[in-house]
Every structure is written in C-alpha cells, then in structure tokens.
Amino acid sequence: MSATDAAFKGSIPTVYEQYLGPLLFETFAEDLAGRLTDIAEGRVLETAAGTGIVTRAMAKVLPPQVEIAATDLNQAMLDLAQAKLQAPNVGWQQADAQSLPFETGTFDAVVCQFGVMFFPDNLAAYREALRVLKPGGRFVFNVWNSLDLNPVSRIVSDTVAKAFPDDPPRFIERVPFGYFDPDRVRGEVQQAGFETVDIDLAEKASRAASPREPAIGLCQGTPLRAEIEARAPERLEEITARASEALSGQFGASPFENRMSALVVTAWR
Numbered sequence: 001m002s003a004t005d006a007a008f009k010g011s012i013p014t015v016y017e018q019y020l021g022p023l024l025f026e027t028f029a030e031d032l033a034g035r036l037t038d039i040a041e042g043r044v045l046e047t048a049a050g051t052g053i054v055t056r057a058m059a060k061v062l063p064p065q066v067e068i069a070a071t072d073l074n075q076a077m078l079d080l081a082q083a084k085l086q087a088p089n090v091g092w093q094q095a096d097a098q099s100l101p102f103e104t105g106t107f108d109a110v111v112c113q114f115g116v117m118f119f120p121d122n123l124a125a126y127r128e129a130l131r132v133l134k135p136g137g138r139f140v141f142n143v144w145n146s147l148d149l150n151p152v153s154r155i156v157s158d159t160v161a162k163a164f165p166d167d168p169p170r171f172i173e174r175v176p177f178g179y180f181d182p183d184r185v186r187g188e189v190q191q192a193g194f195e196t197v198d199i200d201l202a203e204k205a206s207r208a209a210s211p212r213e214p215a216i217g218l219c220q221g222t223p224l225r226a227e228i229e230a231r232a233p234e235r236l237e238e239i240t241a242r243a244s245e246a247l248s249g250q251f252g253a254s255p256f257e258n259r260m261s262a263l264v265v266t267a268w269r
Contacts, residue, residue, distance in 0.1 A: 008050070008074045012221055017051040017080055019217030023152075023258055025053045025113065027204040028142055031264065032113055033057035035140055042108035043067045045132060047097035047125070048115025050074075052081030055090060058111070064089050069102070071095035098124040102132045109133075112141040114262075117179040126192030126267075133269040139194065142202065143185065145261035147177040152208070152247065152258045156218045159246040160228065163239050169227035172218065182263060194267035206258045211247035214258065215240050 008016065032054055036044065040063060049055050049070040058068055068090045072078050075094050082092045095101055097112070098121050110129040119125045129139040147154045153172055161168035179185065182199045189197050208214050218224060219240040228239050 008077050008223070010076075012223075012225060013051055013074075013077045013080045015217060015221030016077075017053075017084075018221075019213050020221050021051065021053050023206050023208055023214050023217055024260065025050075026057075027206055028202065028260075028262060029054040029057040029113060031202055031204070032111055032140060032142060033061050035264070035266065036109055036111070037061050039066055039108055041065045042134075043069065043106060045100075045102065045107045045110045046070045047095070047100075047110065047112045047129070048072055048118065049081060049092075050077045050113070050115070052078075052085050054111060054113045055081060056085050059085060059087050059090055066108075067091070069093060069107075071097070071100075073097070098128060100128045100132055104131050105134050107132050107134060108137050110137070110139045112139075114142060114144065114176065116141055117143060117175050117177075122179075122188055123192050126189055126194070129267075130193045130269055135269060137269045139189075139267040139269070140265070142262045142264045143179050144177045145180050145201070145263055147173055149261035150177065150259075151250070152214050152260075153177065153218065155246050155250055156215060156243045159243045160219065160224065160239055163235070163242060164231050167231060169224060169231070171222065171224040171227050175223070180263065185263065185265060189265060189267050194269065196268040198266045200264045200266075202262045202264045204260050204262070206260070207255055208247075208251075208258045209255050211251060211253065211256075212244045215243035215247060219243055 049072045055070040071093050073096055078092050157172035186197050228236055
C-alpha cells in the first residue's frame with residue numbers, strides 16, 4: 001500500500017460525501033446499522049468512520065442511550081462528519097484502528113464500513129477490535145466483493161488505467177476492491193482471535209443521476225486522485241471526462257442503476 005492510499009484530505013472529503021455517499025455507501029450503511037438494532041444500551045465504536053455516513057445511519061436507528069464513538073485516522077473526514085451530525089450520544093475522535101485509545105472490554109459492538117482494506121495491518125486492527133469488545137460483543141464490517149461484480153467502479157478503474165498505459169493507476173483495484181476472498185477474510189479474523197465468524201453476501205443498488213457524478217466521485221473523491229495527479233496533474237479533468245464517457249457508453253447519458261456487491265462480516269467475541 002502506498003503512502004497516499006489512505007490519504008483523504010484537501011477537497012477529497014467534500015467530493016467523497018457529495019458524490020460517493022449516495023452512490024456507493026448509504027445503502028450499505030443502512031444495512032450495517034440494521035444489524036445492530038438489538039443493542040438497547042451501551043457503547044458502539046465505529047472505526048474508519050469517514051464522513052459519518054454509517055454514524056448517521058446508526059444515530060437514526062439506535063436508541064439515544066446508546067453511545068456512539070466515531071473515529072477515523074483522517075481529521076479532515078471527521079471535521080466534515082461532525083459538521084453534518086451533532087447529537088448528544090455521538091462523539092468524534094481521531095484514532096488509528098490499529099492502536100485504539102480505548103480501554104479493554106468497553107464496547108458492545110465495533111463497526112467499520114469499507115475501511116479494513118485501508119489498514120496497513122489488518123490483524124492489528126482486528127485484534128484491537130477484539131480487545132475493546134465486551135464478552136459477547138460483535139465486530140461488524142463490510143468489504144467490497146470482486147471488482148467484476150461492481151461495474152461502475154470497474155469501468156472507472158479500467159478507463160483511468162488505460163489513460164496511463166506505461167504506469168497505470170491501480171488504487172481502486174489494489175485497495176478498496178483488493179480484499180474480497182471470503183476464505184482469506186475469515187482466516188485473518190479468526191487468526192486475530194475471533195472464533196465465530198459469519199460472512200454474508202450483500203447486493204445493493206443505487207441511482208446515479210448521470211455518468212458524470214460517479215466519474216467525479218471516484219476520480220476526484222478518493223486517493224485515486226493522488227495517483228492521477230502524481231502522473232499528470234493537469235489531466236485530472238480530462239481523465240474524469242474520459243471516465244464519464246466510458247460510463248455513458250455502458251449505461252447511457254441518463255440516470256442509471258448502479259448495482260453493487262459486498263461481503264458483510266460479523267465476528268463474535
């Protein structure tokens with residue numbers, strides 16, 4: 001993983017929230033939050049909270065006596081998240097999921113949406129989740145399924161790679177869509193100390209208002225932007241336009257359905 005793979009700064013948080021939130025993350029956030037509705041009191045920890053999409057979903061469905069601690073490594077993402085949600089039972093804190101600043105056995109659940117793929121050391125993050133959970137608590141997270149099962153992201157990834165044939169940017173393929181083997185995921189979670197691990201397939205759909213919006217979101221609202229700009233900063237808009245044209249060629253110029261596939265992992269302490 002390169003130094004820029006987990007860097008969400010500058011204008012990236014705003015673009016991420018505006019374009020990728022509705023397109024990729026909101027339906028899965030509702031799914032994750034719905035898996036916690038039996039928690040009536042206590043504490044829930046969210047790691048890699050980003051701009052607070054899952055945080056907001058949890059705040060809607062969990063009772064106010066459940067304390068939500070939302071954390072992320074990137075302060076810029078948390079700043080935007082906090083601006084969008086201010087609730088008495090939600091706290092925001094910058095934290096590294098691989099070295100959490102919380103006492104052992106203090107949370108009823110740990111939640112992470114599409115974040116574990118960004119951790120340099122998954123086992124360390126999994127062990128930390130296990131450590132901070134109460135006995136009987138659960139660690140719930142999701143990861144993207146194969147890139148081939150997520151066509152919008154695949155088309156953008158392929159288009160950007162073709163624009164730089166001698167040195168193709170591979171962020172999308174390498175990081176967010178590089179951790180989809182259920183046997184590997186289960187094995188690493190168990191290696192970290194979780195004995196009971198369930199993995200479900202989750203398939204969702206969202207509505208893209210136009211091909212331009214996912215092109216902007218993925219090219220300019222993720223660390224793929226840093227890969228493009230490292231090669232040719234003056235070509236960012238051109239590459240975004242190419243991605244939009246490729247999506248239009250597949251789905252048309254009108255609003256279209258974005259079908260997505262992910263895996264949801266529930267590990268019990």
